[in-house]
Amino acid sequence: HFSLFFQNQPMFEIMRIPAFKDNYIWLLRKGASAVVVDPGDAAPVLEVLDREKLSLDSILITHHHKDHQGG
Secondary structure (H helix, E strand, C coil): CEEEEECCEEEEEEEEEEECCCEEEEEEEECCEEEEECCCCHHHHHHHHHHHCCEEEEEECCCCCHHHHCC
16 A cells, blocks of 8 residues: 655555455545456455445456456
């Protein structure tokens, strides 16, 4: 996890979610809201959303590959 800051206030936190054997899904979190980037697998994302009590607001797909958009 790491946060981006603007004037000492966190803009959002970036979480890395392991996926498959050699990939990550990126989750951007601000408060209880989340945006997921390239979710190739839904299960690990759903697990983190549930565990962290987050609401999924958006999904960003950067390109058309199964390991990026299959979930």
